[in-house]
Amino acid sequence: MKNQFLILISTLLLLSCGGQEKKKATVDNDTEIVENAKEQIDSLTTYENHNSVGNNIIERYFPEEKEIAEFDTIISESNLKISIQSKYLDSYVTNEFEIEGFKHIDKYRDSEKHLLIKKTNEILIDTVFKKRDFIELTGPEFLKIADFHGYWFNKIKNDTIELFGVISKPETDWSVAFYHYLDLRTKTFETKEDINEEI
Known part of the structure; x- marks a missing residue:
């Protein structure tokens, strides 16, 4: 029991x-x-927090606000400082699609890249690049649907700085990658498309 x-x-x-x-x-x-x-889930908060053009249209910006990002590289053996500032602009490329009766208009802000190279305290290069500066690689039609996705320092060899850039159509694999060489002696740039690089 x-x-x-x-x-x-x-x-x-x-x-x-x-x-x-x-x-x-x-x-x-x-x-x-x-x-x-x-x-x-951005798409749920999008309906309330982003611009709603109409009852069935949702408009978003990427990034939401115009931002500035800066990346610095110091090469001590050459006394070089390479700064690349990425600044988002008011211009953008648009990607439109429809999901469950809602039309989405995604606007990807374009950017410009400010390249500043100093040796000790002397400014060697101070210039700004936009996607239109690389029209010989992309052609005008691609520039209408693509943004200046990225621009980075890659390496330095002798007196040549190798930079790497990408112009791409948002939300796709369609892109143009290129090497941008700067000869520090002549302070001239040379551009070469990278056709083998996976982005």
Whole structure:
């Protein structure tokens, strides 16, 4: 009798604990869904937080605000400092698509790249590049649908700095990658398309 009583009490405790855990798990799960909806899914918050042109049209900008990002490289053996500042502009390329009756208009801001190279305290190069500066690589039609995605320092050899750039159509693999060589002696640039690089 004593064993049956212990089994009954153990069973009741397990069932009551199991019921509480299930209830608690449900509450936590609901809370988690609400938090994740705001944090992870841009398309849901887009309807409320981004420009809604009409009832079925959603307009977004990438990035949302005009930003400036700067990347510096110091080459101590040559006493060089290479700064590349990426500044987003008011111009953009548009990607339009429709999902579940909503037309999405995504506007990808174009950018310009400010290249500043100093040797000790002397400015060697101070120039700005936009995507139109590379029209000989891309052609005018591609520039209409592409943005200046990136521009980076790659390496230096002797008196030549090798930079690497990408102009691409947003949300696709369609891009033009190129090497941009700067001869520090003559302060002239040479551009060469990189047809083998995977981006």
